[in-house]
Structures are given as structure tokens and as C-alpha cells.
Amino acid sequence: MSDISFSSYRKNDIHGVSLYPATMIAPVQHKIMASLFRDNDISSVYDPYHGSGTALFEAAKLDLNCNIIGCDINPLAHLITYSKLKGVTQKIEDDIQSLFFLIEKTPEYNFEFDNISKWFRADIIASLKKIRWAITQISSKRNRAFFWIVFANTIRKYSNSRSSTYKLHIKDMVDINRLHNNVIRDFQKQVENNYQKFTLKAPNVTLLKGDILKMSRKLADRSMDLTITSPPYGDNQTTVPYGQFSSLALFWIDSKDLKLEGWELDNYSKIDRMSLGGQRKNTLTHFGETLLEPYLNEISKEKQTKVINFFADYFISLDDICRVTDKYIVMTLGNRTVDRININLTEITSRYLESNGFILVNTLSRDIPIKRTPRLTSKVRNEAVSSMNEEFVIIHSRQ
Ligand SMILES: C[S@@+](CC[C@H](N)C(=O)[O-])C[C@H]1O[C@@H](n2cnc3c(N)ncnc32)[C@H](O)[C@@H]1O
Known part of the structure; x- marks a missing residue:
């Protein structure tokens, strides 16, 4: 497989409709799966960290009848992926008309959450409340899901949080005051411009919402032909805070339309703390320790704990991926820098998969062209430290 740079790709397709970090x-x-599907009789695809569902949607595009299973701990990821894979109904144009009509007819109602007025201006709250109410009046679950994920983007765009980071970080007052309230028209335009992209309706889809370390127990040994995924590269709090990024939208979206376990909205960082490596839950095996040893010796004690917590969870997840996968494992990975030490996640993962009976058949790499996480993420003794800027795709096959 030659070129995988796709540097001219601009996400004007379904994948650009609702933003999600590190997609x-x-x-x-698509290219990798097209080649694997062609030569290997693949009829089931699994993504244990599906995020916004990029890989699962592309799998369904290649083979609509493919058995698709995914998991994510973040309810926004779940909703976006559900909407992409299930599409909208044939009544969508009627529902859009009703929705736009209802927005203008919204009654006065109470809606708030902790700190709502910190994150949104009063007039913006009033406009968002109209859209929110109107969506709740639509009877089709699939059409509501599409409206919610467009709404999620509107929420982010009109919040008082900076768009330059995935973390919640309040804007300067001048920028907050300068924001022009075009919420309703903007939302309507996004709905009109995008609904036609949601035409696929994959019949064999199971989306598990929860911690993969628990959810994967539901899957039988060697039950999936192909696992294709991009896991987190480290604990969410110090790498990509998927939960914090999603939290404002999750507070706004009607919880009846979210798959919630109950703890997700406790605070803005709860999802990140419950994600891979967010807490000390597991310990490293001897083999895991051997793989990490060259890196751990080079970084500060405090950072060591975070790295160990992450890898203890990560290796358990890899064990499970190997157990569940029958033929191929494809992983997109970045190498992360901690205390100026490059942690070679790609090599660590490959060695781990090989020790579990999956041999490396190909490694592809590409520069990451657009990134919101700055290339220089943190400072160690006042020197900037680089984050990831190249990603790798490793392809492993069962021996
Ligand atoms: C790199 S992102 C996946 C992005 C995805 N490939 C896409 O294209 O949108 C990693 C995902 O792992 C999820 N995640 C982190 N810890 C998890 C856990 N313990 N169980 C399930 N999902 C988890 C995050 O919520 C995030 O959506």
C-alpha cells in the first residue's frame, strides 16, 4: 500500500459534520479496509475506541451487510457514530420543516446546568434553548440524533470556550462580547447543508457505550474478522480531553437521547477520569514493565505514574483485542512525548501484539496535517516539548 498521505482531504463529507477530537x-x-476486504473474506469489523465512527462508517460503506461492533466511553461519540451509521429517515425533509417551524414557536421553559452562564451568553442561551426544545418535539429517533449532532457543533461554536483547544478554557471578555448571535440561522444552514450525507443505514450494527475493559467481555473469542481502531495515546487529561471537549454539548442534549450510565454529567472532567489510564485500576505485568522500562527511567516520578496507569489499562485492552480478533488488527497510533522522551507507542504496541500471536505485516506512516493539539504542548524547564506530528498505521495478522 503506497501513499496514505491524502493531504488534500478536507472532510467535506459526513465526517466533517460533527467535530470530534483526534479523528x-x-x-x-477506507483504502486499508478495501484491500483487506478484497483479499481476506472479511465480514465483521470491530472498533473498541470508535470515537466519531470514522472506521466503522467506512467499513459499512465498503460492505453494508458487514457485522459492525464498536465501543466508546463517551456518549457524544456514541451519538455521532449512531447517527452516521443509521442515517436519517425518508421523512427527514418534513422533519426539517417542522423543526424550523417549532424553533419559532418555543414556549418559555426552564433549562439550566451548573455554570451555564459562565459558558454561554444570556442571548445565546435563549437561542440554544429554542433549538433544543424544537428537537425534543421530533418523533423520529434517527432524525433527532442527526439534529443533536449538528446542534453539538453549534453549541461549541457559540460557547465562551476557546476554539483553539479541546479543553474548556474561557475566552477573553472582549471576544465573548464580540460574538455575533447567529445561532439559529447557523444551525439551520448546517442542517440543510448536511442531511443528504446521512443516507447510509447499516443493518448489522452494535454500539456499546462504556469502558472497553468491561464491555469487551460481551464479545466471544475470535468473533470479529478485523479490528481497526485508534486508541487514546495516553490518559485523556494530559493528552486529548475527549470528555471535556464533549461536556457542554452533553449538558445541552436531551439525556433521553444519550446513552448514559449515570455518572457522565457529574462534572466536566468525569468522562476523562473514567477513560483509559484516568485512574489507577490495574498493574503492569512483567512483560509490560520490560517494554516500558527504557522510557520510565528517563521521566519524572510524577509522570511515570500517569504513564504506568495508562499502559496498565492499555495492555489489558490489547489482550482483549487479540482474544476477540480472528484475522487482522489495524491500529492508527501516534508517538507521544513525555518529559522530552518520545514514547514509541507504535513499537510498544507492535511488540505486544506479536507476543500475543499477531505478526506485523505492514507499517504505514503519514504526517498529521491539521492539528488542534499544538505541536508544542508543554514546557519542561522552560523549553517547549513537541507533541505528536506523525501518525503510524500498523497492520498485524494472526499467525
Ligand atoms: C483517538 S480517539 C478515536 C477517534 C476515532 N478513531 C475517530 O475517528 O473519531 C479515542 C477514543 O477512545 C475513547 N476511550 C478512551 N478510553 C476509553 C475506554 N476505557 N473505553 C472505551 N472508549 C474509550 C475516547 O472517548 C475516544 O473517543
């Missing part, structure tokens, strides 16, 4: 590049996953 895969759809054509890369």
Missing part, C-alpha cells in the same frame, strides 16, 4: 482520516481507513 482518523477516512480515506486512509
Whole structure:
């Protein structure tokens, strides 16, 4: 497989409709799967960290009848992926008309959550409340899901949080005051411009919402032909805070339309703390320790704990991926820098998969062209430290 740069790809397709951090590049996953599907009789695809569902949607595009199973701990990821894979109904144009009509007819009602007025201006809250109410009046679950994920983008765009980071970080007052309230028209335009992208309706889809370390127990040994995924690269709090990024939208979206376990809205960082490596839950095996040893010796004690917590969870997840996968494992990974030490996640993962009976058949790499996480993420003794800027795709096959 030659070129996987796809540097001209601009996400004008379904994958650009609702933003999510650190997504895969759809054509890369498509190209890899097209070749694996062609030569290996693949009829089931599993993504244990599906995020916005890039790989699963591309799998369904290649083979609509494919058995698709995914998991994510973040309810926004779940909703976006559900909407992409289930599409909208044939009544969508009627529902859009009703929705736009209802927005203008919204009654006065109470709606608030902790700190709502910190994150949104009063007039913006009033406009968002109209859209929110109107969506709750639509009877089709699939059409509501599409409206919610467009709404999620509107929420982010009109919040008082900076768009330059995935973390919640309040804007300067001048910028907050300068924001022009075009919420309703903007939302309507996004709905009109995008509903036609949601035409796929994959029949064999199971989306598990929860911690993969628990959810994967539901899956039988060697039950999935292909696992294709991009896991987190470290604990969410110090790498990509998927939960914090999603939290404002999750507070706004009607919880009846979210798959919630109950703890997700406790605070803005709860999802990140419950994600891989967010807490000390597991310990490293001897083999895990051997793989990490060259890196751990080089970094500060405090950072060591975070790295160990992450890898203890990560290796258990890899064990499970190997147990569940029958033929191929494809992983998109970045190498993360901690205390100026480059942690070679790609090599660590490959060695771990090989020790579990999956041999490396190909490694592909590409520069990450657009990134919101700055290339220089933190400072160690006042020197900037680089984050990830190249990603790797490793392809392993069962021996
Ligand atoms: C790199 S992102 C996946 C992005 C995805 N490939 C896409 O294209 O949108 C990693 C995902 O792992 C999820 N995650 C982190 N810890 C998890 C856990 N313990 N169980 C399930 N999902 C988890 C995050 O919520 C995030 O959506």
C-alpha cells in the first residue's frame, strides 16, 4: 500500500459534520479496509475506541451487510457514530420543516446546568434553548440524533470556550462580547447543508457505550474478522480531553437521547477520569514493565505514574483485542512525548501484539496535517516539548 498521505482531504463529507477530537482520516481507513476486504473474506469489523465512527462508517460503506461492533466511553461519540451509521429517515425533509417551524414557536421553559452562564451568553442561551426544545418535539429517533449532532457543533461554536483547544478554557471578555448571535440561522444552514450525507443505514450494527475493559467481555473469542481502531495515546487529561471537549454539548442534549450510565454529567472532567489510564485500576505485568522500562527511567516520578496507569489499562485492552480478533488488527497510533522522551507507542504496541500471536505485516506512516493539539504542548524547564506530528498505521495478522 503506497501513499496514505491524502493531504488534500478536507472532510467535506459526513465526517466533517460533527467535530470530534483526534479523528482518523477516512480515506486512509477506507483504502486499508478495501484491500483487506478484497483479499481476506472479511465480514465483521470491530472498533473498541470508535470515537466519531470514522472506521466503522467506512467499513459499512465498503460492505453494508458487514457485522459492525464498536465501543466508546463517551456518549457524544456514541451519538455521532449512531447517527452516521443509521442515517436519517425518508421523512427527514418534513422533519426539517417542522423543526424550523417549532424553533419559532418555543414556549418559555426552564433549562439550566451548573455554570451555564459562565459558558454561554444570556442571548445565546435563549437561542440554544429554542433549538433544543424544537428537537425534543421530533418523533423520529434517527432524525433527532442527526439534529443533536449538528446542534453539538453549534453549541461549541457559540460557547465562551476557546476554539483553539479541546479543553474548556474561557475566552477573553472582549471576544465573548464580540460574538455575533447567529445561532439559529447557523444551525439551520448546517442542517440543510448536511442531511443528504446521512443516507447510509447499516443493518448489522452494535454500539456499546462504556469502558472497553468491561464491555469487551460481551464479545466471544475470535468473533470479529478485523479490528481497526485508534486508541487514546495516553490518559485523556494530559493528552486529548475527549470528555471535556464533549461536556457542554452533553449538558445541552436531551439525556433521553444519550446513552448514559449515570455518572457522565457529574462534572466536566468525569468522562476523562473514567477513560483509559484516568485512574489507577490495574498493574503492569512483567512483560509490560520490560517494554516500558527504557522510557520510565528517563521521566519524572510524577509522570511515570500517569504513564504506568495508562499502559496498565492499555495492555489489558490489547489482550482483549487479540482474544476477540480472528484475522487482522489495524491500529492508527501516534508517538507521544513525555518529559522530552518520545514514547514509541507504535513499537510498544507492535511488540505486544506479536507476543500475543499477531505478526506485523505492514507499517504505514503519514504526517498529521491539521492539528488542534499544538505541536508544542508543554514546557519542561522552560523549553517547549513537541507533541505528536506523525501518525503510524500498523497492520498485524494472526499467525
Ligand atoms: C483517538 S480517539 C478515536 C477517534 C476515532 N478513531 C475517530 O475517528 O473519531 C479515542 C477514543 O477512545 C475513547 N476511550 C478512551 N478510553 C476509553 C475506554 N476505557 N473505553 C472505551 N472508549 C474509550 C475516547 O472517548 C475516544 O473517543
